[in-house]
Amino acid sequence: MKKLNALLFNQGGKCFYCDAILDMNEATLDHVIPQSKGGKNDLDNLVVCCKYANHAFRDYSPKHKMAVIKELCCLSSVCKKIFPREEEIIESKEVEEPQIELQPEKKKQDSKAKTTQNQLQPEKKTQDSKAKKTTKPNISIANQLLLKAIAAFEKEGKEGVSSQIKNKMLELNPAFKEADYGFNQFNKFLLHAQEQKVVTLKKQGKGSSYVIKKKP
Template identity: 90%
Template sequence: MKKLNALLFNQGGKCFYCDAILDMNEATLDHVIPQSKGGKNDLDNLVVCCKYANHAFRDYSPKHKMAVIKELCCLSFVCKKIFPREEEITDSEDLEEPQIEVQPKKKTQDSKTKTTPNEPQPEKKTQDSNLKKTTKPDISMAYQLLLESIAAFEKEGKEEVSSQIKNKMLELNPAFKEDDYGFSQFNKFLLHAQEQKVVTLKKHGKGSNYVIKKRP
């Protein structure tokens, strides 16, 4: 009993073979080298194990015992649950170390993402600048500016000559441009105003100037 208590204390209260915590009523002494094979009954040849392991090992050699332990993978379990019954263990001294087949891990592949060929993007419709429709400003506003310029000249007592009238129109509205209304020249704008019965025109000298009057 003293040997058992001393060895169990040195083993941390655990079975030498399976590392399970032992109760005193389950702890037994085991000869590492069986006495039947010349093993001595001293502390160097004794270990404490559970009675289930001791019963299963019988007179096995140390090599045979370790092979059984490896085969049963008992180091993390309670011997009572994993050690086979006495009749299930053979007496063969040449028990081969069990071969553990390691199954290769199946390669997992992420589901293939469906890829679709790049579809040609529809070309953006481009319109020729010459084909773009531009909204012309209201020409009546230009006529109103023309009449205001003529009135200013009449108030100042000056003759309403076309070249001077245009300068007055630009003075009143710097943004005025005859080509905004579709006329390439200012005189064409004046002729159109005459056709629309807005003003009357008379030639001024030998040049291209006109004297402009409000239509009565």
């Protein structure tokens, strides 16, 4: 204790390494040359430092100690950087805790956002599906098929009537359906073609059949 008091007085009451003011509770004796490396236990080989520096340096050689201090480049806080005080560790944890508590809340918000997005996706798919269903093929495709069927009969020197023309159209394109173009009857499709001046229709007898010719 006498050595400690004498050295602390000679050092101006400060830690030899970090230059911090020491009280007796934190002051400890440090062997400049560790006893494990042959250092003596006399005043020439002793300095007073805070217990944190003493604990951190352990049995470092003087050269090793100075290298650490030089690397840290901050004599006034060297001990804190080497070995943080207990109260600083507690303060650090207190600062970090709110961030940890916020993470679950953030996950909840992300989860809600994903749920909302997933709920919207089926609705979008339904709208896309409706749009596809309501989109009609180009009527000009059906008109071209109709003209090809009429041409096939004309090539044979015949006039085609409604049922014959439809059969020929199906022969040329089995996928043809007047319903795909918005007509629930083939005759309605023919009447529309006549309105577009694609063909001319002539009633055949008392039935609903038409003789179909290309528009001149």
